[in-house]
Amino acid sequence: MNDKIPRLHFANLPTPIEHAESLAKHLGLKTLLIKRDDLTGLAGGGNKARKLEFELAGVVKGGYDTVITIGGQQSNHARMTAAAARKLGLDVKLVLGGEEFDEYKGNMLLNKVLDADIRYINGSDEDADLAALMEEWTEELTGEGKKVYALPIGGSTPLGSLGYVYAIKEIREQMGDIEATIILPVGSCGTFAGALLGAKLFMPRATVTGVSISRTKANILDRVRDLTRGSAQLLEEEVFIDENTIRVYDNYHEGYAVPVEAAQAAIRTAARLEGLLLDYIYTGKVMAALFDLTLKGLINKEIPVIFIHTGGLPIVFAGKHTGNDYGKCLKYSVNDIRSIRNK
Ligand SMILES: Cc1ncc(COP(=O)(O)O)c(C=O)c1O
Known part of the structure; x- marks a missing residue:
């Protein structure tokens, strides 16, 4: 592997991995871990x-x-x-x-x-x-x-995606080569592409699940193909990623900056149970997806789920939240979220 690619230092690494025990219990997961990439630093932090x-x-x-x-x-x-x-x-x-x-x-x-x-x-x-x-x-x-x-x-360029190849290496150093489900938001695709490549190279027993915040699955696959190829070339690695095995969902958004009710409910639940702040454009949609996929039996409850918190805290101060009524938080159970989604 080419380890000589020039790199500056903006992020405080490694970022911590925290247990979200109450949320895990709420969802029926054995272990839910939050990789706190919102704490990287650099004017508020994030991926x-x-x-x-x-x-x-x-x-x-x-x-x-x-x-x-x-x-x-x-x-x-x-x-x-x-x-x-x-x-x-x-x-x-x-x-x-x-x-x-x-x-x-x-x-x-x-x-x-x-x-x-x-x-x-x-x-x-x-x-x-x-x-x-x-x-x-x-x-x-x-x-x-x-x-x-x-x-x-x-x-999102092949060079930028390397950041997430190395983020997965970092998780491997923190957790070992474990079986796990890594879940993260997909916007311009660099984070997802890097994580997919990183998992191939450093955590082969882990799967990476992407949740689109704006794009279609077809568009994501196109972009990820180019990005993973480009990043692998920079690393001088030959990696084959079978597109049929890529797990990415594009049904948890209604457009980039459009607030989705299921995400709002997930944001409130994460805040109420863990004191964890998520935003309505990126991480809130991923938490809503995690709720829904768990409910549908599409997440293995026995192995750790690693939720990559990619940041976005300033968005919390941009409004478009219905999260002020904290009394209502726990009224949204996983089943409620399903009915909201089916409305
Ligand atoms: C908080 C946050 N999460 C996730 C993403 C998505 O990352 P990417 O654009 O690499 O897909 C972004 C990018 O805009 C972001 O700001």
Whole structure:
């Protein structure tokens, strides 16, 4: 394996793995573990810290002065890229999609604090629209004599995905080569692709289950194919991932930033039983999926489930929660969640 790939250090590693005993009991799981990648550090933490360690290594060496990237209005990737760029002494430009707004909340507010220069596309979260505006802005900046490093949506490149190859290696070092179900959110796919490759290389007895927060399964498989191939090449490893064995669900979302009732219920239950904060765009959907899949008998209850908490705390401060009525939390049992989903 090529272990010489340049890497910076943004994340406090290893991140802890915590037992969620009450939630495990609630779901009937023997062991539920939370891999706390929300605690990486870097302006609030999250999965992107691991990706950026690889992504931005070339920026420093290449003499770039500006980093530009794209994302949804509440993109954690954008916030963390802005923080990493600032830490490296670079300028930062963000192209963000989403609805019209009249207030800066959550990640939007933090982007302001980080003094990122931002252009918004109101009414679209489409990758292609965001990428087109990024290209236009990059040309403009290059014309002004800037040396611009452009990062695609979510920082999901073969290089960025290496962050999650090594995250699985880290779990192997913490837990050993155990049989386990690893479950995580799938957005731009780099985290999932890295984890799939990492499991092949370091935890062959574990399976990785992805829960889409916005994309279709077909789109995810396309992206994962390219990303895993590219990352394996960088590592100089020959790895075959049989697409038929990839477990990914695309039925727990109704669009990127659309709150789903089952996720809201899962967020409240995790908060009530574990003091664990999840967000409505990413990790809340995964917890709702875990509830539902467990209920349907699609999760092996006897082996540990490792829920990768990929961060997103600032989104909690962006609203769109119905979570204030804590009295109602425990009224949502697993069965209620099933009926909510079937409504
Ligand atoms: C909190 C959080 N979880 C999960 C993801 C999904 O990761 P990826 O884009 O690598 O699929 C993101 C990315 O935007 C995120 O911000």
